[in-house]
Amino acid sequence: MSEQHENTYDAIIIGAGIGGLVCGCYLAKAGMKVLIAEQHYQPGGYCTSFKRKGFVFDAAAHSFGGYRYDGNMNKILRGLDLHKRITIKRYDPSDIIISPEYKINFWADLDKTLYELQSAFPDESVKSKDFFNFLTNPTPTDFVALRKKTFKDLLDRYFDDSRLKALLSIPILGNGGLPPSLISAYTGMKIYTEFLLDGGYYPKGGMQVLPNVLAQKFKEFGGELRLSTLVKKIQVENNTVKGVISEKDGFIPSKYVISNCDAKQTFLKFLGKKIVCKELLAKLKNMIPSLSIFVLYLGIDKYFETLPNVGSNVWFLPYYDIENLYLSAKNRNTTDLEYYMVRVSPDGKTILAFVNTPFKSKRYWINNKNNFLEAFMKWIEKNTIPNLSDHIVYKEAATPYTMYRYTLNYKGAAYGWAGTLSQFADSDFKKPSFIQGLFLTGHWTTYAQGIPGVAYQGYDTAKFLLKHEKLTFSKVHTGF
């Protein structure tokens, strides 16, 4: 590591979302000198909470998955000895899917879930069992065989009933922003294995606790976290990363730069067209971001009778044409409310609901935010929570522009690049080969979705970089 002494840092990570924090922790743990630069005043990215009028609201991410004993979140937190610092409870059922005719609970006990599905769709009974068997015991090669398939291909392999397929697809549409015909089978399966079949986990105190304990651990390992620090450029000489330029601190040298923020910004703004290779520039032009979200935050006077159980994600499916539900969300007008997710917070004091929606423009949301908020509340009152409006003491909403403002995710995209087949597992968005020392991590890599996904990518990026540095996770920073 002799040459590294010329650098102020061994690695600079742009963005203190979960991916950046996990990556930073594992690099710092191995003895590297790491800086995380975050433009927001608190860490977490989409995994943050805020307080208003005594209520604590989760901003976007509201639960996570992958925390079974051998799940990635569990392994990552245990690897950092954080599992003891944070109390994580699993809410059961994690998800409830409601349509005009059906109600399906996703229980921690998979047999119970399967029984509900089989009772609702007896003709698909055997196929339902086969589908869940496949989802719970997939081998790596099963995933490889699906690399060119959509989630629709997978559903069609098992089921005939279009209503059942729509019910099984609504969490895919909500958590991935794409209908089954467009989302890769891999992404759809991961939403099942990591969000639904092993979902519903929540840290005591709110989602902000997760980034906070990671940030604290990172500092204990000797890492430096600079908040309210906006990166403007990644400095490159002779196709090699030299550091970053921040608005506040100017040039900060580093051997490696890991971008945990959006890929479009990383390539076009931080690097610029002169540095990025032509092929990638051409590819970027055609890449599509995922849909954004409109989030409703409600503070309620008390827990009342018509509310769903605390901590369960309730999905409302108004009808069964899932492709049309997607198109109508994608081309949304203010009043076109259809599917949504609504959830009572684990403390029973607030409600979070969201719908997928395109970015539109800042101006559009300034003009339409309040109408949208009111229409959304009424729609939830009509379909899921009767008498809701009698109990609201505080209401607020985040538009796609709010999502953008707090995270700088391109077009307020909720899940990085849209998880289509053509935008899946593209290594240019993970380890761009035309620049030495640059890595991307998080949900814009085309490899990850959701908290367990980005946490794993952060871990994986750290592991790859440490392999190059011939360091291991076991070596503890001398300053610790």
Added chain:
Amino acid sequence: MLENVEEEIISIISDVSETDAEEITLDSDLVKNLGINSIKAIEIVVALEKKYKISIRDEDVPKITTPRQIISLTENLITKRATSNV
């Protein structure tokens, strides 16, 4: 042309699995010895398909459990592609 394929494939597997190339033997089990999970398995296959302009058929995927099998399958597909291009 095929001389370097073995070395190149081991290098891809080494990169993706974050294991030193020297530690990878032709008969290492990708899942058990090299810790290849679902996304890494896809990464390897996608990298091979891109690099050698080949397409690995679904029915061949379950057969890939060791570097030796990957190398042999890839070499066959490269040869087939070269022949069909003539």
